[in-house]
Amino acid sequence: MTRTRVKFCGMTRVADAVAAAELGVDAIGMVFTPRSRRCVAIAQAKVMREAVPPFVDVVALFMDDDPVYVQSVIEAVRPDLLQFHGSETVADCTRYGRRYLKAVAMGEGADAASALSAHPRASGLLLDGHAPGAVGGSGQRFDWSRMPRRHAQPLILAGGLSSENVGDAIAAARPWGVDVASGIESSPGVKDAAKMHAFMQAVRTADRKRDEA
Numbered sequence: 001m002t003r004t005r006v007k008f009c010g011m012t013r014v015a016d017a018v019a020a021a022e023l024g025v026d027a028i029g030m031v032f033t034p035r036s037r038r039c040v041a042i043a044q045a046k047v048m049r050e051a052v053p054p055f056v057d058v059v060a061l062f063m064d065d066d067p068v069y070v071q072s073v074i075e076a077v078r079p080d081l082l083q084f085h086g087s088e089t090v091a092d093c094t095r096y097g098r099r100y101l102k103a104v105a106m107g108e109g110a111d112a113a114s115a116l117s118a119h120p121r122a123s124g125l126l127l128d129g130h131a132p133g134a135v136g137g138s139g140q141r142f143d144w145s146r147m148p149r150r151h152a153q154p155l156i157l158a159g160g161l162s163s164e165n166v167g168d169a170i171a172a173a174r175p176w177g178v179d180v181a182s183g184i185e186s187s188p189g190v191k192d193a194a195k196m197h198a199f200m201q202a203v204r205t206a207d208r209k210r211d212e213a
């Protein structure tokens with residue numbers, strides 16, 4: 001039975017994190033890079049972390065951030081996974097001794113195959129839309145046919161997903177997982193309960209269609 005994994009990213013409110021967990025998400029993302037509109041304070045992240053039930057992973061997202069800051073987040077929030085969105089090398093990602101996801105920006109002309117092979121130690125690779133000049137989490141999608149069909153590590157599709165297009169994205173790219181921030185929000189960092197619910201429904205419908213095909 002197909003079960004596309006789901007991560008809701010950019011959580012800043014406890015109620016949103018709890019609602020996402022109740023909907024059955026596999027992971028909740030918190031953004032710690034100060035360059036993001038969704039950057040959450042460590043104190044607030046600790047409260048959210050405590051509210052997330054077992055069997056739901058907490059993912060801490062960074063983008064070329066100072067290692068001292070990254071380490072302070074790790075110690076305070078105790079995330080299950082790290083997610084790196086910048087130009088971090090393997091050494092930058094592995095220095096904390098934690099499991100991590102590495103994002104690959106799928107801008108025009110990006111070579112997905114070589115970008116993916118550059119991070120053999122990542123627990124998963126996240127292929128993301130890339131809007132020139134934007135930081136990330138900007139709702140920019142990419143051509144899903146560019147997503148490799150097979151790879152040694154789990155591949156996660158991100159960028160501009162919403163309840164309206166995630167079914168088509170899953171049918172086209174058959175990702176191991178999907179990740180969404182802006183498509184489930186009313187404003188940056190503020191999640192919309194109806195959009196979160198509709199997104200999960202759309203994923204499960206797409207999974208059923210894959211099994212019936």
Ligand SMILES: O=C(O)c1ccccc1N[C@@H]1O[C@H](COP(=O)(O)O)[C@@H](O)[C@H]1O
Pocket residue numbers: 009010029031033036037038039061063085126128129135136137138139140158159160161179180181182183
């Ligand atoms: O969400 C952010 O603010 C963010 C900042 C910097 C790097 C990545 C960020 N979010 C990640 O972007 C993708 C796609 O987001 P969207 O659905 O297109 O808004 C997702 O993986 C977020 O984790």
